[in-house]
Amino acid sequence: VDMEADLRRALRDDDLFVVYQPIVDLASGHVKGVEALARWQHPQRGLVPPVEFIPVAEEAGLIEAVGEFVLRRACRDLARWQRDLGPHAPASVSVNLSRAQLHNQALVEVVRQTLADHHLPPSALRLEVTESLAMQTDAMLGLLQQLRDLGVSLSLDDFGTGYSSLASLDLLPVNAVKIDRSFVIKMVDNRYQAALVRSTVQVAEALQLQVIAEGVETPAQADALLAAGCTLAQGYLFSRPLPEAALVDWLLNQP
Numbered sequence: 001v002d003m004e005a006d007l008r009r010a011l012r013d014d015d016l017f018v019v020y021q022p023i024v025d026l027a028s029g030h031v032k033g034v035e036a037l038a039r040w041q042h043p044q045r046g047l048v049p050p051v052e053f054i055p056v057a058e059e060a061g062l063i064e065a066v067g068e069f070v071l072r073r074a075c076r077d078l079a080r081w082q083r084d085l086g087p088h089a090p091a092s093v094s095v096n097l098s099r100a101q102l103h104n105q106a107l108v109e110v111v112r113q114t115l116a117d118h119h120l121p122p123s124a125l126r127l128e129v130t131e132s133l134a135m136q137t138d139a140m141l142g143l144l145q146q147l148r149d150l151g152v153s154l155s156l157d158d159f160g161t162g163y164s165s166l167a168s169l170d171l172l173p174v175n176a177v178k179i180d181r182s183f184v185i186k187m188v189d190n191r192y193q194a195a196l197v198r199s200t201v202q203v204a205e206a207l208q209l210q211v212i213a214e215g216v217e218t219p220a221q222a223d224a225l226l227a228a229g230c231t232l233a234q235g236y237l238f239s240r241p242l243p244e245a246a247l248v249d250w251l252l253n254q255p
């Protein structure tokens with residue numbers, strides 16, 4: 001099967017879409033934002049997950065097109081929620097950036113123009129990046145700084161996996177750190193893992209960074225995170241990633 005040709009067709013035929021997962025305040029349950037996650041409804045294969053098609057898009061030089069699609073859709077939807085849902089609208093939308101997108105300076109202008117097109121303040125957009133050694137090169141630090149200078153927020157995604165280290169929180173121009181699901185799972189019955197999360201929260205606080213825990217599935221995990229000082233979270237405990245219409249229903253049902 002030629003996934004690359006199929007992906008080109010999907011971009012042309014609008015077979016990609018975006019689902020949204022709420023990010024909530026653990027103590028109050030209030031919605032603080034949503035994360036946009038790409039989906040592909042393939043005409044024959046059904047739903048193709050991003051772990052399968054993002055690498056194909058990167059290989060095929062289609063990652064800019066996929067990334068721009070998600071960015072535009074997320075900004076368009078957030079602008080509409082803020083117009084139509086009043087106090088139920090989330091304050092921000094988070095969009096994942098592929099590492100490959102951070103090699104192209106044109107990203108800065110795309111982000112600026114997309115916000116302008118939808119009359120959104122830069123603070124309404126949070127871009128999620130995963131750390132790599134390449135991120136500490138001058139070129140990539142420069143690009144991240146230009147995004148910060150626009151006024152958008154940056155979150156360090158998947159923290160606790162790969163190359164991420166506490167030192168990088170100080171090195172990179174990020175506003176938030178997202179604790180990876182693997183930590184959240186382990187910290188419930190492992191005091192060392194819980195201490196690691198607590199230390200991360202403390203370092204983040206010293207640097208005035210927000211901490212968001214990912215993949216929270218159980219009340220016990222939510223309690224452990226609160227005990228470790230983590231205030232924001234997302235996960236199936238609160239909501240699965242939802243198609244736009246279902247997210248609107250979910251938001252309207254929040255107190």
Ligand code: G
Pocket residue numbers: 036037038039049050051054067070096097098099241
């Ligand atoms: O939504 P799901 O759990 O299937 O996401 C799996 C992975 O795909 C996650 O690492 C997520 O960051 C990534 N992903 C989801 N949507 C996008 C997107 O729009 N762009 C990029 N680059 N990655 C995405």
Ligand code: G
Pocket residue numbers: 021037096128157158181214215216217234235236237241
């Ligand atoms: O890498 P990134 O953090 O962007 O990806 C988030 C991924 O985690 C998405 O694919 C989303 O579908 C998935 N996810 C979100 N909440 C949960 C959860 O509670 N449990 C599990 N297993 N996956 C989750």
Ligand code: MN
Pocket residue numbers: 035096128157
């Ligand atoms: Mn993410």
Ligand code: NA
Pocket residue numbers: 157158159178180181214
């Ligand atoms: Na993650």
